[in-house]
Amino acid sequence: MNQQPTTNQENKTPIVEVKDLVTHYGTRKILNNVSLKIQQGEIMVIMGGSGSGKSTLLRHLLGLHKPTSGMIRLLGNDITQLNSKQMHELRQHMGVAFQGGALFGSMTVGENVMLPLREHTKLDEQTMQIMTRLKLELVNLAGFEDLMPSELSGGMIKRAALARAVVMDPKLLFFDEPSAGLDPVAAVELDELILQLRSALNMSIVVVTHELDSAFKIADRITVLDQGEILMSDTVEAVRSSDNQRIQSLLNRMPRDHAVDTDEYMRRLTGYN
């Protein structure tokens, strides 16, 4: 579903630019020289298996973790160099929908969606309510604003989280595992919704997922991560037709080959050297 032109991208100023990103948890290297660019209006899907580093990459893009080295430029700002006040201002132009929704359990759906408006704008209550209903309408949750998050289904929680993420009309939207935990119909509906949002609000969208169908449906470009390294960052067709063995293993859901050293295996089990 490559809807946006992806040619001549090098000439445009990217909305997101990651260069030589390296990060560690303790002594373990999680991301190794990750570099990628995301253009205005583009849907970039970051794909990879469990432990590939895609969630870590997302947390770095959101400014929730500081990398060991490298640069992360969002909307023209190197977030590794920003102070908390500058980061705070930048975040008003970003929206994030977390995997589990991360709706505040003590607030109604409407209050959740309205929270960014209440905290960052001086709009009157009525205007905020209208904007909230507008966004809930956009994600097909009109009339649900007075319910608590605990009263919603999994798909509805994700859509409510999406409404909260776009309520400030951000230029950049991050979506963590949109299809995870949803039934196939709800997952397809959410994919459609992401495409509609891009058309309606012309935002750049970064989606982190391991769902292949969803990735192929919504992506303009796909970045494939494996063991903390980018294997490929290209169009859907290019990724599909890649002859890289690790990419094909991921696409065809083939388990990784683990060469078993019998002696090493016995040593691990028994603890004797």
Next chain:
Amino acid sequence: MDKTPASSFSTIIRQRVERFGKLSVRAIEETGYMFRLLYETFEWLILGSKRKQPVRFKSIFQESMYIGIQAIPIISILVFSIGVMLAIQGIETLKPFGAESQVVLGIAISVTREFSPLIVGILVAGRSGSAIAARIGTMLEAQEIDALRVIGIHPVRYLVAPIIIAMMICLPSLVILGDIMGLLGGAIFTNIQLSLPISVYFDRTFEILTINDVMQGLIKSLFFGMIISLVGLANGFQVEGGAEGVGKATTRSVVMAISLIVIADMIFTYFMNR
């Protein structure tokens, strides 16, 4: 042959020292983290409006409702009971000397200086301290804290500051209530036992009590409030491992807060009565 026990003994010693070292480092880190939360709370309180992100009065009010208002019945009952118990013990102790009426002095001083702040502190630690740790821990696990950050809302301004401020308002207020209820408990029992009129009991209490006695309790409670909120928050923000982690943090925060309250009370009492 005797090499093995010696080496195992040295291994145990080394492990103990390592464990002690790790625990000490963790304790220092946690204390530092609590002071950072406290510093950031006052920073947001003072500079929040300038940054166009004030600490919301509504949030402080909501926290105060839970920490303070909803705790009124249980605190009233408990400190009232303490007042009655002090009266029973006091009268029994003074009876051999024929000085039962002097029980008023003992109740007045011990309730205002000691029992009211201590009981209020322990009760709020059990009731609200655990709830704070559980709430923050659950929010952390559900990525709600991350959500706040990416929305551009600083968790200290939005969550931490209202809790600490509400606690520092509510604890002294509850101690004043506790003082009244404790003295009332003592007055009612003394009235029944010694036929001392309640009005006479309170007249004598006000003659005995100085502002210093009441202030001792109030100053202590201010610090107890800080301890309960900071311990609950620090434990909540360090939750790992899902529901089990939340449970552990909750238990740890209650045990830690009550222990620190009792130790702090001892230190305050020593220095305030020198």
